[in-house]
């Protein structure tokens with residue numbers, strides 16, 4: 001799914017209107033989509049307190065107020081009575097609303113502390129039209145609303161957030177439990193500094209002009225289920241273990257054998273035909289007894305001191321590797337003698353960061369840093385938006401894929417495209433989750449998935465398995481090994 005900027009959404013809006021539907025009817029459609037969702041998800045609510053701005057986001061709020069009232073809910077509307085100069089469509093909806101006797105229209109300043117647990121606050125103050133910091137009056141209102149302990153819904157975007165950039169200063173931002181957004185994810189929903197204000201995101205389809213959406217150019221995408229269905233290749237009949245590639249996971253050191261073990265197990269669970277673990281001898285017994293399906297190649301006693309080059313294999317290097325001098329030398333020797341794409345993670349990245357010898361990374365390789373590893377490799381950035389920009393530069397410069405791990409992991413391609421993943425949960429923020437991802441990616445690439453597609457599929461699959469694990473064990477209790485055991489269920493649901 002494409003992510004558009006606020007500017008592009010505005011153009012998409014116009015293209016939709018030029019194509020037949022009037023702007024007021026488009027607003028009605030948007031409001032109806034919200035009300036349909038609210039009716040299903042807030043059946044028990046009694047009273048909706050709806051805060052409306054003067055633009056079209058406010059217009060949506062005014063239409064939602066009328067429609068909810070018609071469905072039998074109690075509704076109160078809050079506007080800035082003295083300074084209101086509504087947009088054309090908001091004005092029409094305001095007039096429609098005023099015809100209804102049962103809806104109180106109050107001033108923002110009339111907001112009281114609401115303790116009724118059956119009340120819901122709806123934020124329709126600003127949407128994608130926000131183009132500057134909020135005035136103090138709005139900031140005070142939002143701070144007040146954020147204190148009220150009732151469920152909160154934002155229409156399109158939580159007020160105070162921009163659609164596609166980070167706020168310049170400490171701003172007051174409406175803290176939603178749910179954001180009902182129209183047609184597209186906005187970039188700000190997917191970054192940690194801004195996304196934390198959105199709560200659960202529901203994307204509501206309002207039939208915006210599909211030709212415009214198909215043709216509009218963007219570097220930013222969300223990885224959704226329909227994209228994955230196009231990427232997924234079911235296993236062919238009449239095949240043998242040689243048809244599904246050879247994965248070699250390299251890593252482990254004394255005390256960190258578990259990391260490479262989890263990568264190995266994940267590669268197997270993702271379908272790798274032949275799977276090897278290249279690890280120090282101290283891991284032999286552990287690996288052979290825990291993962292009998294994998295073959296063991298001993299390299300060193302307590303840490304990896306050599307990397308064997310094998311034909312027609314895909315290497316995933318780094319989990320639990322450590323940074324011993326001999327290990328560093330083994331990695332550099334290997335990178336100097338082997339130029340095929342590989343997956344580099346964890347200590348393999350830390351070793352490269354210390355040497356700053358990043359040109360040794362073979363073209364089309366995949367690196368999987370978390371934000372701190374990214375910083376060690378490429379330097380500090382001010383925020384996660386800047387981090388993505390730097391990642392785009394580096395992915396192009398080095399001609400590699402960067403899988404930037406975060407709450408919403410992003411895949412950045414050498415063509416500077418950015419794909420945000422929306423599966424996964426905070427139960428995965430535990431040591432070991434990254435090792436699982438390395439195994440999954442190695443496995444998919446060894447099965448001849450195109451590298452970009454393997455990255456998209458891999459991060460999605462990883463998150464999806466994490467979601468199934470969280471549903472069974474809770475985010476707190478789920479382990480990376482539970483996630484590995486759920487990979488199969490994700491494949492079952494795909495086929």
Ligand SMILES: NC(=O)C1=CN([C@@H]2O[C@H](COP(=O)(O)OP(=O)(O)OC[C@H]3O[C@@H](n4cnc5c(N)ncnc54)[C@H](OP(=O)(O)O)[C@@H]3O)[C@@H](O)[C@H]2O)[C@@H](O)CC1
Nearest residue numbers: 013027055056057126127128129130131132133134156182
């Ligand atoms: N295709 C879709 O997705 C559809 C979208 N729809 C809805 O339309 C919404 C976008 O509406 P919108 O363009 O009227 O902008 P909105 O956010 O209401 O702001 C209003 C105006 O406020 C101003 N302003 C800006 N910053 C400010 C500030 N800090 N303090 C004070 N004022 C400030 C600025 O005007 P300016 O002052 O710059 O002239 C701005 O234009 C969208 O989010 C969705 O809810 C649906 O109805 C139909 C389909």
Ligand SMILES: [K+]
Nearest residue numbers: 123126157159
């Ligand atoms: K809003």
